Amino acid sequence: MSLAHRAARLAVCSAVVLVAAACAPEPEKKAADQPATAASCAPGKLATVASGKLTVGTDKPAYAPWFVDDDPAGGKGFESAVAYAVAKRLGYGPDHVAWQTVPFNSSFAPGAKKFDFDINQVSISDARKKAVAFSSGYYDVRQAVVALKSSKAAKAKTVADLKDVKLGAQVGTTSLDFIDDLVKPTQKPAVYQKNDYTKSALKNGQVDAIVVDLPTAFYITGAEVTDAKVVGQFENTAGTPEQFGLVLDKESGLTSCVTGAVDALRKDGTLAALEKKWLSDAVDAPVLK
Incomplete structure (x- = not known):
């Protein structure tokens, strides 16, 4: 085989290899890395812990004014109302929300979670983000x-x-x-x-x-x-407000959908209305500097 023939054949083979590499499927992303889409956040169709239900965690006792009468399922109190508002946005009515007792420190500890999200006055922080995922903030706190x-x-x-x-x-x-x-x-x-x-x-x-x-x-x-x-x-000294966020498993595929629901509730005024209803008396105190 002549040198010219060999060179031509090598060029063809190289082209075939390049095409094959270009057409090879990309590594599959983890669910938590996938961006939210209308299909992935379809109402009531999320890949939840219990099929057809949204499992929400919080501590016991469930304190006022976040919950009323130590009853998260009652829908009364700021965080109970927020949980049901988020659930509704995700396509789950009150009858399809299940509550689970989760001690405060356990909610953001490392390890797999048995809830879809936890709501329990948990402040978003970089340290906690190493172990769990958070939604966007649903309340600015002092x-x-x-x-x-x-x-x-x-x-x-x-x-x-x-x-x-x-x-x-x-x-x-x-x-x-x-x-x-x-x-x-x-x-x-x-x-x-x-x-x-x-x-x-x-x-x-x-x-x-x-x-x-x-x-x-x-x-x-x-x-x-x-x-x-x-x-x-x-006073807030960090430049950005301390915020409570919904806690999710670090690898949860629901994080983007839950964040979208919280953002929508903030945008349409629902969070502000719930804050005014349940927390309106808790805003006036001198600032210690």
Whole structure:
């Protein structure tokens, strides 16, 4: 075979290889990487944990004003109402929403989830995104300080005024982060597994003050520890607001659909209306600087 013949044959073979490579199927993407489409988010047709149902997680007790009467399925309270509004957007009526008890810290811990999404005042953070996925934010939140009216903490006007008081918060929360990172108290803060324990510690005088989200602070002082007051709220120092988001499995194929539902509820005014209905009294507190 001549050199010219060999060169021609090599060129043809190379072209065949290139065509075959170009036509080879691309590696299949994981469901969580796929962009949302009208077909993939078809109402009531999502690949949910339980076929034909949307499984929603939250902690127990389910606190007001996020839930009413410790009943997530009642549709009353801001987060219960938001959950059902998201479900409706995804094509699931109230009869097709199943609630599951999920401890707060478990909701964003690493590992597979038995819920489609969890709603439980979980703030979106980069650290938590390493273990779970989040929807877009459904509520912009501030952290607040609650103290017994007789406590020295009740007179605080600035963050510096809180440095020498005994503070408490629930473990794993941004409330605790604000104590550690912003207040930096001289005394180690008391840490509790549940908000119920945190409130009991305040009521019994085991701590001078506690840090919780602002709506919860107003509920505590208005209905649970009536001899306490909302001392003030912390200002946003991060540039972007702290937001609560719906928690999903890290590899969930529903994340884009759930985010689309939350975004639609924000755009059409539903989230604002629900906030006004359930949280309207929890907006006015002095800012601690």
